[in-house]
Amino acid sequence: MRCPKSLPVVSVAVASASLMTGCFASGAPGASGGPASGDKRIRVVMMQPPRSGLSPLSDDAFKLSRWSTAETLVTLDANGDPRPALAEKWERSGDRSWTFTVRDGVNFHDGTELTAADVVRSLTEASRAAPKPRILDGVELSVTADGDTVTVTTATEDPLLPQRLSSPQLAVLAAKAYRGRTVDPIGAGTGAFVLKGVHGTSAATLDRNENYWGGTPKAAGIDVRFVPDGTARAAALRSGEADIVESVPVSQASLLDEDQITEVPMPRTNTLYLNTARGTFKDPSLRAAARAAIDAEPLVDGVYEGRADVAEGLLGPALPWAKERAGRTRDVKGGNPRGKTVTIGTFTDRAELPEVAAALQQQLRNAGFTVKLEIREYANIESDALAGKFDAFVLSRATVLDSGDPAAYMYSDFASEGSFNLSQLSDESVDKALEKATTTTSGEARRQAILAAETAVLNTDAAIPMLHERVVQGDATDVVGSAKDPRERLLVTVDTYVK
Structure with a gap:
């Protein structure tokens, strides 16, 4: 690793280390001397703290997606074309309607089974939200269930509907998430990691979902800290306090080893x-x-x-x-x-x-x-x-x-x-x-x-x-399989782990 180039950088690093102390304890899983490869926790430092309590109906939804905790009916490939996720398949069933077959064998993190009724609930709540998720700007839709299928009908013809349903703001959550005035995603997703707790605007904790329908995650969990200051984020990677750092400022990229940064x-x-x-x-x-x-x-x-x-x-x-x-x-x-x-x-x-x-x-x-x-x-x-x-x-x-x-x-x-x-x-x-x-x-x-x-x-x-x-993403050299996603939807996936 390169040495700091000037005294001010050293000062920043010291301040950042002080900032991060207590966030990632040195004896925690994922730290030096922790569990065997593939069973460590991943320490992630992100830029923006939650603004809406991690509600999937806000921009916070993209955090839930980047942590692989909340999922949508479809996802997108590199070309932006829709691919199966919680929906196994779909077809256009009318000029204004699309019918999606809900994947079998998926459970929410609270143990309840994913059904077509759950999809109807989540999409209907999103369509009625005020303000609406921006992906639904100008879009009026209704959702009905029939057996294991869901039909989404729009007020006007919408050729982009499958792509819309890939938006993290249209994630499908368990019934427990919708009790009360706000949508609470804790323990309500279907993804590779279970959201266990949110600590205000400072931190979040996720554990491995042992029963994930897409296979067993390789990491034991994710420990997230929100650090708006870009210099502090970069210093956390430099000092070994973080495994993955989101949005490294360009001014800090040159202070990191080349094998620690990826430019996308x-x-x-x-x-x-x-x-x-x-x-x-x-x-x-x-x-x-x-x-x-x-x-x-x-x-x-x-x-x-x-x-x-x-x-x-x-x-x-x-x-x-x-x-x-x-x-x-x-x-x-x-x-x-x-x-x-x-x-x-x-x-x-x-x-x-x-x-x-x-x-x-x-x-x-x-x-x-x-x-x-x-x-x-x-x-x-x-x-x-x-x-x-x-x-x-x-x-x-x-x-x-x-x-x-x-x-x-x-x-x-x-x-x-x-x-x-x-x-x-x-x-x-x-x-x-x-x-x-x-x-x-x-x-x-x-x-x-x-x-x-x-x-x-x-x-x-x-x-x-x-x-x-x-985007400049920072990864410690022992991180394997972190996503470098131009759309900023993925970061830690089922295949990400720390050696």
């Missing part, structure tokens, strides 16, 4: 969302002026140390077919930004974003804008961002997180009724393009419709895509 091109775009409903950027000409002022290359070379790609659009190199894009087809003459004040918001959870915001501040100042920054932890800034309280917001956004298809992300972020519409955009041409993209049958025609919708969004300057990220 991500369907994730770092975008500056501009508020089109109020404030300075309500004026299209000033949005155009901001776009003209922003240069992404210094961000890639400086902030990301070359571990990213300059964006040509909303969709990046993780989707090879996106190279066929037509690009912007309408341009607006840039207005005069002199005397115009804007506030840019972003969050600290992703270590690069405050640096990106600072660089944008200087670039926009050079163009004549007066720029203020507001930076907090994500949990403390999301509601204000969604309410449109900033003139602009810097966000690292996964573009195919939910369905393996970017149409859902684009609808969520840019449709008038989208649940994650940071730009407060309401544009008829965008809505029409998104409607076509979401209703076109999978295949080449759908891809072309998605690219047309991307062009419609870019024409509004509601969002300025800057760069496409690559």
Whole structure:
């Protein structure tokens, strides 16, 4: 392992070790001198703490998926095509209906048997949630059971329904999870690991599911700690306090041994969302002026140390077919930004974003804008961002997180009724393009419709895509089989263990 390069790094490592002390006890399984290979616990350090008590109806669902504790009817392969999971097979049973056969021999972690009625309950609860899981934005569905099959019927034709049902936010949980006002996933999943406890926003504990339908997990369990500070996460791996570390900041990657890090091109775009409903950027000409002022290359070379790609659009190199894009087809003459004040918001959870915001501040100042920054932890800034309280917001956004298809992300972020519409955009041409993209049958025609919708969004300057990220995951050298998943759905699987 490399030695720290400077005294400040040593100081950070010491502080981080202090931070992690007590989180992963040295005598715990998985530590030096622990159980034999394949029977140790895996110590995982993750970036964002739970925001909704690990409810599967929130973004916390992706943690449940990455720990292999909650599962869905279908999963996605590398190409984004649906594959069997809790459903053994499915078929289109009507213009608006799909019928899924529920897998036999699956038990929930509380010992109850998975049935079609359980699937109906989970999907119905998700469809009635407020707010809905974003994968169901613009989708109305009803679910019925008949024997070991479940039929899902949508209000309008939805060719993407099987892919939608792969979203971790549509996980199937036992009846016990739905008692009360919130959905409680503890001991209610079907996956390789049983969620035993959640300790606020600091930690979670999972044990091996000895009766997992997909085979016996190779690890004894998972001990999770949530550490928003990226430097502390990297230091935990360097000091041997963690086995797997999520989202190592690029600034820390060079301080780790090459065999400890994996760089994966991500369907994730770092975008500056501009508020089109109020404030300075309500004026299209000033949005155009901001776009003209922003240069992404210094961000890639400086902030990301070359571990990213300059964006040509909303969709990046993780989707090879996106190279066929037509690009912007309408341009607006840039207005005069002199005397115009804007506030840019972003969050600290992703270590690069405050640096990106600072660089944008200087670039926009050079163009004549007066720029203020507001930076907090994500949990403390999301509601204000969604309410449109900033003139602009810097966000690292996964573009195919939910369905393996970017149409859902684009609808969520840019449709008038989208649940994650940071730009407060309401544009008829965008809505029409998104409607076509979401209703076109999978295949080449759908891809072309998605690219047309991307062009419609870019024409509004509601969002300025800057760069496409690559995830840097840290693994100790004795970790075997951790998932390197561009969609950020998998991390510890049935085949992951510590030697």
